[in-house]
Amino acid sequence: MTPPQTAPETVIVVGAGIAGVSTAYELALRGVKVTLIDQRGGAGEGTSYANGGQLSACEVAPWAGPEIPWLVLKWLGRDDAPFRLRPKMDPEQWLWLMRFLMRCRTSARRERIGPNLELALLTRARLGAYEEEFVQAGAALDYQRKEKGILRIFRDAHELGEAEREAAPLARMGVGQERLTPAECIALEPALAPAMQRGDIAGGLYAASDGSGDAHLFSRALAEGAKRRGATFLANADVRRLVTDGARIRGVETAEGIMEADAVVLAAGAGSQALLRPLGLRSYIYPVKGYSVTLPAPEGNAPEVSITDEARKIVVSHLGGRLRAAGQAEVGGYDLTLEPGRAKSVMDSLESLFPQTGPSRGAAEYWCGLRPMTPDGSPVLGAVPRFSNLYMNSGHGTLGWTLGAGSAAAVAALICGSAPQLNLSPFSISRF
Ligand SMILES: Cc1cc2nc3c(=O)[nH]c(=O)nc-3n(C[C@H](O)[C@H](O)[C@H](O)COP(=O)(O)OP(=O)(O)OC[C@H]3O[C@@H](n4cnc5c(N)ncnc54)[C@H](O)[C@@H]3O)c2cc1C
Incomplete structure (x- = not known):
């Protein structure tokens, strides 16, 4: 899997979520002619639409750990369970679950912290660089970023x-x-006072260098940034298949026909495995459904610090006048139906943590999305075996916002023949 010696002239990026728009932007920065394609109407309308907003370099440990099997058993049958398993007649689900269970060890969790952290720190650096580049281009990269830490x-x-x-x-x-x-x-976050008075807080861990921001606003802005640098964005274009030509990918097929390029990056989130399957490739990326609720932030007493509530299993971020809570994990296939009971349980958790959100409940917007999860909690990045010009930037699971821009920078460097900013071998598709 040696990188090509020269940068390709043209690259197709499939998927315009956090991973895809960042890849398109990084490639456009390097002078590559990029075509970014998404089946939806705009950028960031898949899982990147309404996530928890946390940029959490200090919390990059995978979900798989020794406590998870017991928690799943404890919550079995509960409609509002933070983790839920819905068995399907789908061998990919069972293979994913088997590998996920094999990772439910302390040592396996620890092993992933270092590589994920490197990516998260690279993401921080790249987000800062994007903001500067936007200013230089006479634009603003506004995604309601808050740098008040995560508690x-x-x-x-x-x-x-x-x-x-x-x-x-x-x-x-x-x-x-x-x-x-x-x-x-x-003292750090006065909006938590009601929870403390009820005896709900035994203490906290504060990561001052972390923060939050709106991934949908970011995706839209970065797609525009890529366009300013010559990229083309094709919305409402479903990629039906990757078209092969021996050991190369010739291009992608949409309803408009076959579009060719020198290289293709698969950044299709939970849709990635469907495009890999016909090529006989397995990424072990499987959807884990989550929910969020977004409502007007209560005036005067909304939290400014992003919160992870370990008991209620939700995260809360203040995104420019709105408050968002996110949580829930369901391993149950690709179904995107919003179940009112699951969505309500996120709202109930938010209201029990911050009772001041109660009056805005009627204005709440509910959403669900599919985390593109690998069993080990790290994304799949880099070259793909058997095809000399196919690359992955997908499978970021619970951490796509935290790891997305760094992943894109490293993959773009690899594609363009320069040394990636970090070792990509822990993220190889061949590791499973
Ligand atoms: C409830 C919830 C809370 C979360 N909270 C956080 C958080 O606080 N911090 C954090 O770091 N991460 C969080 N995440 C995870 C993060 O949102 C995801 O990891 C991230 O959005 C994945 O980005 P992506 O670009 O890989 O996928 P997506 O955003 O889903 O983008 C993939 C795109 O590919 C397109 N696509 C797929 N197939 C095709 C095809 N065949 N043809 C054309 N287009 C296609 C889709 O339309 C989509 O737009 C959360 C996720 C959820 C669900």
């Missing part, structure tokens, strides 16, 4: 201690989380 709150002192121990390796890598008493949590 993880715990109801149980024992769990707080465990989480602090788990976070220790990150501290050694330079992205520490500070342990806070309940009073310190309120």
Whole structure:
């Protein structure tokens, strides 16, 4: 899997979510003629539309861990369970589950923290660079970014201690989380006062260098940025298949016919495996459905710091006058039906954490999306075996916003024949 010596002249990027728009932008920056294609009407309208908004370099551990099988059993049959398994007659689901279960070990979780953290730190650097490049181009990259940190709150002192121990390796890598008493949590984020009065906060872990932002606004702005640098964006264009020519990908087929390019990047999120399957390739990317609720932020007492509530299993971010809560994980196939009970449980959790959101409940917008998850919690990046000009930037699961721009920068460097900013082998499609 050696990178090509020279940059390709033309590249097709399939998928205009966080991963795809960032890849298109990074390639356009390097002078490549990019065509970005999405089946939806605009950029960031898939899973990148209404996620939790957290840019959480200090929380890059995979979900798979020793506690997960017990939690799934504990919540079995509960309609509002934060994790839910819906078995399907689908061998890809069972293969994914088997590999996910094999990763439910402390050592497997630890193994992924270093590579994910490197990507998250590269993402931070690239987001800063994009903002500067936009200013130089006479534009603004506004995605309601807040750099007030992320506070993880715990109801149980024992769990707080465990989480602090788990976070220790990150501290050694330079992205520490500070342990806070309940009073310190309120001093940092006064909007949490009602939760503390009810005895819901045993303490917190604060990552001052993390933040939040709106991934949909970002995706739209970055697609525009790529267009300014010569990229073409084809919306409402479903890619039916990748067209092969021996050991090369010739291009992609849409309703308009076959479109050719020197290289193709698959950034189709949860839609990636459907395009790989006919080529006999398995990425182990499988959808894990999540929900969010977005409502007007209560005036005067909305949280400014992004919150991860470890007991309620939700994250909350303040995105420019709106408050968003996100949570829930369901391994149940590609169905995007919004189940009112699951959506309501995210709203109920938000209201129980921040009772001041109650009056805005009527104005809440509910959404669900499919996290493109790998069993080990790291994305699939880089070259694909058997095809000399096919690349992946997909499978970011719970961390696509946190890892997206860094992934795009590294994949674009590889495609253009320069050394990627980090070692891509931990993200290879061949690792499973
Ligand atoms: C409830 C929830 C909360 C989350 N919270 C966070 C968070 O706080 N922080 C964080 O870092 N991450 C979070 N995530 C994860 C993050 O949102 C995802 O990892 C990220 O959006 C994935 O981006 P993507 O570009 O890979 O996929 P997508 O955004 O889904 O983009 C893929 C695009 O490909 C297109 N596509 C697919 N197939 C085809 C085809 N055949 N032809 C043409 N186009 C195609 C789709 O239309 C889509 O637009 C959350 C996810 C959910 C669901």
